Every structure is written in structure tokens, then in C-alpha cells.
Amino acid sequence: MSAMTPLLLKEFTASSCLGVGADATLHALIAQRSGLKRCEFESVNIDTYVGEVPDVDAQRLPANLQKFNCRNNRLAELALQQDGFLESVQAAACRWGRRRVGVFIGTSTSGILQTELAYRARDPDSGVLPPGFEYATTHNTFSVADYVRQRCRLEGPAVAVSSACASSAKVFGSARRMIEAGLIDAALVGGTDSLCLTTLYGFHSLQLSSTAPCRPFDVARDGISIGEAAAFAVLERLPDDLQGGSVLLLGVGESSDAYHMSAPHPEGQGAKRAMHAALTAASLEPSDVDYINLHGTGTPSNDRAESQAITSIFGPTTPCSSTKGATGHTLGAAGALEAMICALSIKNGLMPGGVHTTRIDPTLTAHYIRENRRAAIRRVLSNSFGFGGTNCSLIFGAAG
Amino acid sequence: MKVSAYVGGIGVLGPGLNNWPQAAAVLTGRQAYVPAATALPSPAMLPPAERRRTGRVVKVALGVALEATSSAGADAAQIASVFSSSGSDGHICHEICQALALPTREVSPTRFSNSVHNVASGYWSIATGSFAPSNVLCAFDASFGAGLLESMIQTSVDKRPVLLVAYDTEYPPPLHLKRPIPDALGVAMLFTPEKGTRSLARIEATVTAEACDSMADPQLEALRRAIPAARALPLLLLLAAGKGGRTLLEYLDVSRIAVQVDTCS
Numbered sequence: 001m002s003a004m005t006p007l008l009l010k011e012f013t014a015s016s017c018l019g020v021g022a023d024a025t026l027h028a029l030i031a032q033r034s035g036l037k038r039c040e041f042e043s044v045n046i047d048t049y050v051g052e053v054p055d056v057d058a059q060r061l062p063a064n065l066q067k068f069n070c071r072n073n074r075l076a077e078l079a080l081q082q083d084g085f086l087e088s089v090q091a092a093a094c095r096w097g098r099r100r101v102g103v104f105i106g107t108s109t110s111g112i113l114q115t116e117l118a119y120r121a122r123d124p125d126s127g128v129l130p131p132g133f134e135y136a137t138t139h140n141t142f143s144v145a146d147y148v149r150q151r152c153r154l155e156g157p158a159v160a161v162s163s164a165c166a167s168s169a170k171v172f173g174s175a176r177r178m179i180e181a182g183l184i185d186a187a188l189v190g191g192t193d194s195l196c197l198t199t200l201y202g203f204h205s206l207q208l209s210s211t212a213p214c215r216p217f218d219v220a221r222d223g224i225s226i227g228e229a230a231a232f233a234v235l236e237r238l239p240d241d242l243q244g245g246s247v248l249l250l251g252v253g254e255s256s257d258a259y260h261m262s263a264p265h266p267e268g269q270g271a272k273r274a275m276h277a278a279l280t281a282a283s284l285e286p287s288d289v290d291y292i293n294l295h296g297t298g299t300p301s302n303d304r305a306e307s308q309a310i311t312s313i314f315g316p317t318t319p320c321s322s323t324k325g326a327t328g329h330t331l332g333a334a335g336a337l338e339a340m341i342c343a344l345s346i347k348n349g350l351m352p353g354g355v356h357t358t359r360i361d362p363t364l365t366a367h368y369i370r371e372n373r374r375a376a377i378r379r380v381l382s383n384s385f386g387f388g389g390t391n392c393s394l395i396f397g398a399a400g
Numbered sequence: 401m402k403v404s405a406y407v408g409g410i411g412v413l414g415p416g417l418n419n420w421p422q423a424a425a426v427l428t429g430r431q432a433y434v435p436a437a438t439a440l441p442s443p444a445m446l447p448p449a450e451r452r453r454t455g456r457v458v459k460v461a462l463g464v465a466l467e468a469t470s471s472a473g474a475d476a477a478q479i480a481s482v483f484s485s486s487g488s489d490g491h492i493c494h495e496i497c498q499a500l501a502l503p504t505r506e507v508s509p510t511r512f513s514n515s516v517h518n519v520a521s522g523y524w525s526i527a528t529g530s531f532a533p534s535n536v537l538c539a540f541d542a543s544f545g546a547g548l549l550e551s552m553i554q555t556s557v558d559k560r561p562v563l564l565v566a567y568d569t570e571y572p573p574p575l576h577l578k579r580p581i582p583d584a585l586g587v588a589m590l591f592t593p594e595k596g597t598r599s600l601a602r603i604e605a606t607v608t609a610e611a612c613d614s615m616a617d618p619q620l621e622a623l624r625r626a627i628p629a630a631r632a633l634p635l636l637l638l639l640a641a642g643k644g645g646r647t648l649l650e651y652l653d654v655s656r657i658a659v660q661v662d663t664c665s
Contacts, residue, residue, distance in 0.1 A: 388522025
């Protein structure tokens with residue numbers, strides 16, 4: 001892996017339980033609020049907290065895209081409407097041409113909730129699923145990428161990246177390679193994952209979800225809080241008249257653990273490789289990074305492995321925190337959501353302190369911050385790791 | 401704008417297709433196509449505990465990935481990979497949805513871990529001891545095209561060998577009625593940026609709006625249309641014929657992938 005050509009994060013938007021749109025997200029981060037609430041989602045009867053986005057189901061899709069109607073695409077639609085993002089995408093399509101803008105969306109479960117509901121409504125005699133159930137445009141992993149592509153009337157290459165909780169970090173890698181290869185000039189990148197029973201009951205069965213709001217890096221941390229989010233950005237080649245303060249994608253680093261399907265490598269070997277690769281791609285030294293937005297799920301094993309990996313590369317002084325205490329773990333959307341939080345950090349000089357953590361685990365040597373810090377931030381690294389031992393680190397920086 | 405790479409090894413498994421040499425014989429008409437249920441090998445490369453947990457999606461993906469890397473004489477542990485499929489494990493998905501429709505809602509933790517779209521990629525990394533990056537894609541019926549683009553681009557931009565593994569398996573009923581994929585099929589190709597001693601062909605790909613090619617043989621055409629990974633068949637035919645040429649592969653509704661194949665002599 002060699003150095004990459006930096007790309008411009010031209011426009012971005014993010015919606016999660018913390019806030020709908022970039023401004024609401026920023027203000028909640030400044031106020032150190034959390035969007036986690038006791039789980040009352042659907043008919044779920046698990047003692048846990050979730051990060052549910054309000055009013056997702058009130059969202060209406062355009063008439064010509066009704067076959068895409070499911071919670072995941074409603075959440076995508078809600079997010080696309082914030083921050084003038086739909087207009088920004090159209091401006092990019094005008095600048096580069098509809099065929100020269102690609103779509104790269106990360107998701108882990110896409111619209112599977114629609115199938116879960118359909119299984120409750122099977123014909124009692126034949127067992128068939130109800131007639132109104134649409135598989136391709138709701139359940140299928142590509143559904144949300146296809147929805148975003150059609151909603152924005154883009155005609156370039158389009159794909160869903162689905163590598164569990166690293167999905168929407170890895171979209172930045174695919175997009176930057178396709179831009180570098182010259183097949184496209186710009187990309188709509190992002191991630192969308194929404195609450196569903198598969199993940200709520202699945203993480204519960206693995207005993208990985210907490211009964212309290214998740215407490216990353218806390219000595220008493222005992223699991224994740226599942227959240228939902230949609231976050232998008234327009235990524236494109238650097239213009240000749242690049243403005244100072246613009247947010248750039250500087251590095252992407254990817255690796256595999258070769259260890260276990262649902263547990264991280266205990267010393268964070270894969271995580272280390274991903275962070276090293278991102279630094280190499282960005283042509284940066286560890287000391288060039290001002291703040292690290294952790295994967296920081298709040299499970300005992302993730303935080304231990306990630307802390308070890310970070311300390312071995314960055315030492316014990318680089319400030320880092322997890323924003324999952326505020327947003328929950330938004331799974332396939334986490335990479336994109338946290339990338340947008342990094343962009344907000346750079347633009348606003350904010351290192352968001354991790355909420356819900358009361359006593360930092362003294363055995364974790366990374367420099368975890370619980371209080372917000374205001375400082376000029378030049379470069380930020382964001383980690384995303386997933387089931388299957390898949391790892392992705394992103395580095396963003398300020399131009400000029 | 402075009403992207404190019406050398407094909408160093410191929411793996412194929414599907415209904416009536418047992419490996420690349422036999423599939424090549426069928427595609428070029430040297431052997432009759434006899435449809436038969438896909439014979440999936442047990443992934444001997446995995447430790448016994450993991451092997452017991454793997455479903456058909458892992459078996460087909462690892463089967464073709466192993467054939468492509470072995471025939472190329474490549475060290476799988478060093479190679480980046482792109483896994484592309486139109487769905488994850490359909491049987492596990494069915495079992496989870498069925499469990500969630502019952503009042504008890506007991507989801508098996510192993511099934512949940514193996515329900516992720518990147519399950520085959522995860523087991524491949526474990527089986528080969530590879531720390532190399534692995535990307536995992538889905539583009540519904542365009543999944544082969546999406547995987548082909550991503551892996552060729554990765555090969556040329558990052559200047560490293562990349563293994564493409566495109567595969568699909570069936571859903572059991574009732575989802576089968578909504579997504580009628582008949583059987584498992586996988587295609588793997590190892591791409592390298594430079595010509596090697598075992599390179600079979602140089603291929604060049606570009607996105608176009610031209611109409612896509614079909615297979616002349618009606619049974620192979622039916623297979624091409626029935627399983628998303630089988631959209632690779634026109635490309636496999638060119639590679640099997642060893643003569644070079646151009647073909648148009650199905651991709652998104654608004655675009656196709658044009659592939660120029662030049663065989664390495």
C-alpha cells in the first residue's frame with residue numbers, strides 16, 4: 001500500500017439518535033448529550049438501550065420509489081433531506097456528469113426488518129410470504145445503495161459494501177480507488193443501518209449487548225447499545241481552488257484479523273495493521289494525528305484490543321474517545337457516521353468527550369477523554385472493526 | 401476510461417460445473433453440459449470447529465477461491481480479496497427470521513455470527529491466515545460486475561494481486577419464491593498487475609451502455625440468467641476458448657461492462 005491522492009469531502013450529512021442533520025449532531029456533541037434510550041423498538045422485549053432515530057416511520061419515499069419502502073430506506077431518505085444534501089448531489093452530478101458519479105453505501109442488515117415482519121404474516125396453510133412483500137428493493141443488501149442511486153438519479157457504478165461493522169468505513173476505500181482509476185470523478189459515499197430484530201436478538205444471544213447505556217472504556221463496560229444511523233458525503237477530486245479549512249480524506253487502511261468470526265484479535269493485530277496502512281496512505285507519522293475516534297463499542301474485548309493497538313502505535317498521549325455512548329453502535333452505518341463526526345471535529349475544533357463512561361478502566365492505556373476539548377484539529381483518525389475480523393481506519397484532515 | 405489486469409488463476413463451481421478445467425470443456429463445447437446439483441467440497445482448509453459451522457455459502461466461496469489461488473501457485477495469505485454476492489447465507493437468514501416470528505425469539509449465537517454478508521470473507525481470512533484487506537460487496541443481480549470492477553481496480557490502483565470471489569446460494573422456501581436462485585454457483589479469478597509465468601490472459605474492462613451478451617447454448621443461458629454469479633459465463637467462455645475477444649457482461653440497469661480479453665501466449 002502506497003500513498004494515496006487526497007480527496008475532498010465536499011459535502012456531508014449525518015442523522016442518528018443524537019440528531020437529525022449535521023447541526024443537530026454538532027450541538028448534541030457540544031452539549032455531551034446521548035441519544036440512547038431504553039429499548040421500546042417494535043415488539044422487542046430485551047432489557048437494553050438503543051439509539052433510535054425519531055420519526056423514521058413517518059418518512060415518505062417518492063411515489064416512483066414506493067417499492068423501496070422499508071425502515072432502512074426511510075432512514076436513508078430522512079438523512080438525504082438534511083443539510084441540503086440532495087441539492088449538493090445534484091450539483092456534483094452537474095459538475096461531473098451523472099455517469100461520472102459512483103454510489104458506495106455501507107450496510108450490514110439493509111431492510112431485513114421487512115422480511116422479519118413478513119415472516120410473521122406467512123400464509124398459515126401454504127407458508128408463503130404476504131403478496132406485498134418486496135425482497136429485492138427492501139431486504140436485499142443492495143437495496144439501500146440502489147435506493148440512493150435512483151433517488152439521486154445517478155448513473156455511475158453503484159455498490160453496497162457489507163463487511164459488518166466496518167462496511168461504511170470501507171466505502172471510502174472503494175470510492176477513492178475508483179476515482180483514482182479514472183472510472184469516476186466523484187462519489188456519493190455513506191452508510192445506512194436501521195434497528196431490526198436480527199441484530200437486537202442476535203447481539204443479545206452473543207451476550208454482547210449491555211442492559212445499560214454503553215460505557216466505552218469504562219472499568220464496568222459490559223457490552224454495546226445498538227443504534228441506527230444514515231450518513232452520506234460527496235467525495236471528489238481536489239479542485240484547483242481548494243479552500244483552506246476544507247475537510248480532506250487523507251488515508252484509508254484496511255486489514256483482516258485471521259482470528260475469529262465474532263471476537264477481535266486479543267492484541268488488536270488486525271487493528272494495528274489497518275491504522276499503519278492508513279498512516280502510510282496519508283504519508284503521516286503517528287504524532288501527526290490530533291484525535292482518534294475509536295471503534296470503542298463498549299465490549300470488554302473490543303476496547304482492550306483497540307487500546308493495546310492504539311498505544312503500540314500512538315503511545316499513551318493522543319486523545320481518543322468513542323462517540324458510541326452518544327449514538328449507540330450503528331453497525332454498518334458506524335464508519336460513515338463517525339467519519340462525519342470527524343469532519344465536524346475538524347471544522348469546529350472539537351474533540352468530543354465520551355459520554356456514559358464514569359471510571360476509565362485503568363488497564364486501558366490509550367488516552368481516553370471524557371470531557372470535550374476545544375482545540376485546532378488538523379488530523380483525525382477513525383477506526384471501524386467488524387465481525388469476520390474486518391478492519392478499516394480512515395484519516396481525515398484540514399486543507400491548507 | 402479502462403482498467404486492466406492479468407488473470408492468473410480461475411476457480412468455478414456450479415450446477416454441473418465441478419472445477420475450471422471441466423467448466424472450460426463444457427463452455428467450449430468439448431464436453432456436453434449435464435445439469436446436476438452443485439457438488440460443494442467440505443472446506444478442509446478450516447480448523448474442524450470452524451468447518452462444522454460453515455454453510456453452503458462458505459463452502460462454495462472457499463472452494464472456488466482455493467482453486468483459483470492453487471492453480472495460480474499463489475500464496476493465499478498474501479493476497480487481498482474481493483468477495484461479491486447477491487446475498488448472504490439464505491438458510492441462516494431463513495432460520496433467524498423463522499425464530500424471530502416465534503414468541504420465544506431464540507436466535508442461535510453461531511447462526512447470528514455467520515449471518516453477516518462477509519461470512520465467507522471472514523472464514524477465508526481465518527483459513528489462509530491472511531491479514532490482507534478483504535472487501536465484501538453486493539449489487540443484487542449486478543454483483544459479479546461490481547466485484548469484477550472493484551477487484552480489477554484494486555489490482556491496478558494498489559498494484560497488488562487481488563482475488564475476486566463471486567458466489568451465490570439459494571434461499572429455502574418461503575424466501576425462495578421471492579428470490580428463486582436454484583443452486584449454489586461460484587467463480588473466482590486471481591488478478592495480478594503484471595504478467596506472470598502462469599498468466600492466462602490480459603483483460604481490460606470499461607463501463608458502457610451497449611447491450612449485454614448472452615450464451616448461445618440455451619441451458620448455459622438459463623444458468624447465466626438464474627444465478628447472479630453466472631453473469632460471468634460469457635467472460636469465462638472467452639477465457640476458456642483461449643482465442644481472445646470482447647464480451648459485454650450484465651451490470652446495472654443503465655450500464656454493462658465491456659471486457660476485452662487478450663490471451664497470454
